[in-house]
Amino acid sequence: MDERARTPWQALARGRYLRSAWPWRAAGYLAGSALTGIPVLLVLVLLTAAGATLSLVLVGLPLLALLGLVGVPAAAVERRRLRLVDHAPAGTPHRTPAEPGLLAWARLRYREQATWRELAHAVLHGFLLWWIDLVAVVTLLGLPLLLLTTPLQLALADDGEVKVVKLLPVTSYPVALAVAAAGAVLLPALLYPLGALAGARAALTRALLAPRGRELHGLLAEVTRSRARLVDAFEAERRRIERDLHDGAQQRLVALTMTLGLARLDAPAGPLADRLATAHDEAGKVLAELRELIHGIHPQVLTDYGLTGALADIAERSAVPVTADLCSDLPRLPESVEAAAYFGVCEALANIGRHSGAARACVTARHTGAALLIEVTDDGRGGADPAAGSGLTGLADRIAVLDGTLTITSPPGGPTALSLEIPCPVTSSPTPRP
Known part of the structure; x- marks a missing residue:
């Protein structure tokens, strides 16, 4: 043959x-x-x-x-x-x-x-x-x-x-x-x-x-669906880890900090009291770091108040003054979409604080009925380069997993505009999650 x-x-x-x-x-x-x-x-x-x-x-x-x-x-x-x-x-x-x-x-x-x-x-x-x-x-x-x-x-x-x-x-x-x-x-x-x-x-x-064309189309559709399932599973695992840390390790650290504080008050002045004070302070620092870690895994404000409240919270805590123009009737979206948008804005504002030299920034968010649109702008020096290790590459990958797009306009001298678009059709206003 x-x-x-x-x-x-x-x-x-x-x-x-x-x-x-x-x-x-x-x-x-x-x-x-x-x-x-x-x-x-x-x-x-x-x-x-x-x-x-x-x-x-x-x-x-x-x-x-x-x-x-x-x-x-x-x-x-x-x-x-x-x-x-x-x-x-x-x-x-x-x-x-x-x-x-x-x-x-x-x-x-x-x-x-x-x-x-x-x-x-x-x-x-x-x-x-x-x-x-x-x-x-x-x-x-x-x-x-x-x-x-x-x-x-x-x-x-x-x-x-x-x-x-x-x-x-x-x-x-x-x-x-x-x-x-x-x-x-x-x-x-x-x-x-x-x-x-x-x-x-x-x-x-x-x-x-x-047919080869239809076969490839079917495989692509299956890959898209499996990727969406992986994203949902990843978000569920993040929530589980956050819940375990919050209900387990954090509660034990709180109890340890309180026990050390009481022992510090009861101990007579001397070397033992100084060591208890040092241990109490270290336990407090560990507790603060653990809370920051839990907040980074899945912020509680995102679960309680939705994307609008979470973005407002980010704007208030930003090192650079931020003007937040947020849609007041933004519906509750899938957890994977809300998490990607939240961490995307976090990364964008962190980059503004570290690299842009901006005096002010602005965050806008709205839902068109078919997609979530978020834009972060600043009046800094511009020249943002995703290949320079600023975290923008990872942000683009996070958005791409949800079939979203990341667009960056940053000419030298500024201003810089970062736009996120994540498809997430909403046919009705879902009931807010508790």
Whole structure:
């Protein structure tokens, strides 16, 4: 077999077709079409007849509904058969259901275009294509083989005469050998159209059952959904860590600080009191650092008051005076979106305080109904470069995970404008989370 060729058409164009296994692979592919076409035809006819007959008593309606899924298993078999004559991978165009169970699987399948393309292929294959494939194999391969066996047929004939293809009478071995020679010449000649037909059938099957563009689109959609699930899982894990630290380690540190404070008050003046005072101060510092860590993992103000209150809190605590122009009726958004927006503004204001030399900054936030738009501007020196390690690259990655975009305009001399846009359609105002 020509290892460079991936389809019969490529093998035909490269001149080594007859010396490869492609002719026999093509013949096997076309001959095997009947093995799948006949069962598909029977299932289609039986389900249609039974469903139409029993639909008057409503029993046939599930059968008619099941008819729409006949193409799914048939297409899976055809995609596997496609490997005989097409080495390119033929993956399934179907998506994975978001929920387990047969009902979720069926609901998704009925909504996919791939299911109806597969049903169309099943109908076409069951009623027409396998007939064409079988006739082609019998004609293009059976005819020369029949001619090649003419001497054997003559030897087995009782009356000393055989009619080749029911037309040409042969009564002598020289004529039989001549007919066999014609068959030997005709066989390699007819293998070329056989390979071309197999290539055409494979191309039709791939176009209907495994289109490359739709397959890539489906994979991209699945990657997008899995990325969203990972973001949600990451946010849930952040919340769990924050809750564990708040309810566990922080409470123990608070109790330790109070115990050290009481011991410090009760201890007489001297070295012991000084050591208790030092330990009390260190415990207070550790508690303050732990609170800052918990706030960095998931700020409580974001949970309690939403994005509007959290952004207002950031503006009040900023090292640079900030004017906050926030939409008062900003709805509660998914936790991953609110967290990304909150930490994005935190990073932007931190960069302004460290690098810009700005006297003032401004934060605006609004929701358009389809996306959250946030803009952070300052009157600093400008020249912000995401590649300079300012944290803007990480911020862009955080926003990109949610299919959002980060735009930075920062000419030398300023001003600098940083814009965040995160898609998050909101059809109704959700109930605020506690």
